[in-house]
Amino acid sequence: MSTAGKPRVAVTRRIYPSLIEELKSVYALDDNQGDRLLPPEELARRLAAADGALTFATDRIDEAVLAAAAKLKVVANVAVGFNNFDLAACTRHGVLATNTPEVLNESVADHALALLLAAARRLGESERWLRAGHWKRWEFDQFAGADLHGRTLGIIGFGRIGRAIARRAAGFSMRVIYADTARLPADVEAGAQWVGKEELLRQADHVVVMVPYLPSTHHLIGAAELALMKPTAVLVNLARGGVVDDAALVRALRDGRLAAAGLDVFENEPQLNPGFLELENVVMTPHIASSTQATREAMARLAMRNLADALAGRRPPCLLNPDAWDRRRQ
Numbered sequence: 480m481s482t483a484g485k486p487r488v489a490v491t492r493r494i495y496p497s498l499i500e501e502l503k504s505v506y507a508l509d510d511n512q513g514d515r516l517l518p519p520e521e522l523a524r525r526l527a528a529a530d531g532a533l534t535f536a537t538d539r540i541d542e543a544v545l546a547a548a549a550k551l552k553v554v555a556n557v558a559v560g561f562n563n564f565d566l567a568a569c570t571r572h573g574v575l576a577t578n579t580p581e582v583l584n585e586s587v588a589d590h591a592l593a594l595l596l597a598a599a600r601r602l603g604e605s606e607r608w609l610r611a612g613h614w615k616r617w618e619f620d621q622f623a624g625a626d627l628h629g630r631t632l633g634i635i636g637f638g639r640i641g642r643a644i645a646r647r648a649a650g651f652s653m654r655v656i657y658a659d660t661a662r663l664p665a666d667v668e669a670g671a672q673w674v675g676k677e678e679l680l681r682q683a684d685h686v687v688v689m690v691p692y693l694p695s696t697h698h699l700i701g702a703a704e705l706a707l708m709k710p711t712a713v714l715v716n717l718a719r720g721g722v723v724d725d726a727a728l729v730r731a732l733r734d735g736r737l738a739a740a741g742l743d744v745f746e747n748e749p750q751l752n753p754g755f756l757e758l759e760n761v762v763m764t765p766h767i768a769s770s771t772q773a774t775r776e777a778m779a780r781l782a783m784r785n786l787a788d789a790l791a792g793r794r795p796p797c798l799l800n801p802d803a804w805d806r807r808r809q
C-alpha cells in the first residue's frame with residue numbers, strides 16, 4: 480500500500496495487531512512491534528521523522544526529544560497518567576499532548592479491590608504455602624486475615640478512579656473516607672466523608688492511594704505517614720511508583736508496623752526494592768491495573784482518536800496542554 484502523502488506516525492510499543500492494521504490504512508507507520516523498549520536516542524530519532532506518535536508510560540517525552548522533532552504535532556499517550564511527558568516543553572514546542580482518561584476507571588478500580596482483598600485475606604502467602612506442600616491439616620487460626628466488610632476504607636485521591644473504588648467499597652459494606660486537595664460536591668462524594676490526609680491515615684482500616692504523580696505527590700506516603708496508620712491496616716498503591724516511599728514501606732511491613740500491602744506500581748519499576756521479595760505480606764502485580772483485553776483496546780482507541788483529531792487539525796478530546804492549541808503546528 481502506498482504511503483505517499485500519508486501522515487507519518489510512530490507507535491513506540493507493541494499494541495494489538497488489528498489496531499496496527501487500522502493505523503496502517505491511514506498513516507505511514509513506523510511501528511516498534513517487538514518487545515524492545517526504545518532507548519532514548521532511538522525514540523528521539525523515530526519521533527524526529529514523525530507527524531504524530533502513540534506513546535506509552537515507558538517513553539520519556541522531554542525537551543531533547545521535542546527539540547529534534549520539527550514536524551511532530553501530537554504525542555498521544557496510551558495511559559491516563561502522563562508523568563512521562565514534559566508538558567511545559569510540549570507546549571513550548573506547540574506539540575499537543577493527550578492521555579486516555581475515563582475508559583480505564585472501572586478496570587483499575589476492580590484491580591484495586593483485587594489487591595486489597597488479596598493482601599487483607601493473605602491470598603498470595605497462603606497459596607504459596609499450599610503449593611509448597613505445607614498443608615497437612617486444617618487449623619483454627621490458619622492465615623487469619625483482615626476484614627473489609629464493616630471497616631473504613633481511606634481513599635487518597637478521590638478522582639474518577641478513586642470514586643469508582645468507593646462504589647465497590649460500598650458493595651463490601653465499607654465506610655469510605657477520602658482525602659483530596661479540596662472537598663467535592665455532595666453528589667460527587669456520594670456518601671464518602673472528606674477528611675485531612677493525616678486524619679484519614681489514623682482512622683482508616685485500609686488505605687488506597689490513587690493520586691497522579693507530581694512533584695507535590697512524590698513520597699506522599701513515607702515513613703511519617705506509615706507511622707500514622709493502624710498496624711492492622713493494608714496499604715494499596717495503584718497510582719505511580721514514587722507516590723509511596725518503597726524503602727519506608729519495606730521497613731514498615733518488615734517490622735509489623737503495617738499488616739500488608741498490595742502494590743501495582745513501584746519506584747524505579749521494573750526494578751523492585753529487593754526488600755519486597757523477602758516479605759510474605761505484600762501482594763505485587765507488574766503495573767497491570769488497567770490490563771484487561773477490552774480496556775487496553777479502549778485506551779488504544781481513545782489515543783488513536785486523539786491522534787487522528789490532532790493530525791486533522793481538530794482539537795483532540797483529551798488535550799492535556801490547551802495552551803499549546805494556539806501555537807500548534809499546522
Ligand code: GLV
Nearest residue numbers: 557558559560769
Ligand atoms: C497506567 O498506569 C496509566 O496511567 O494509564
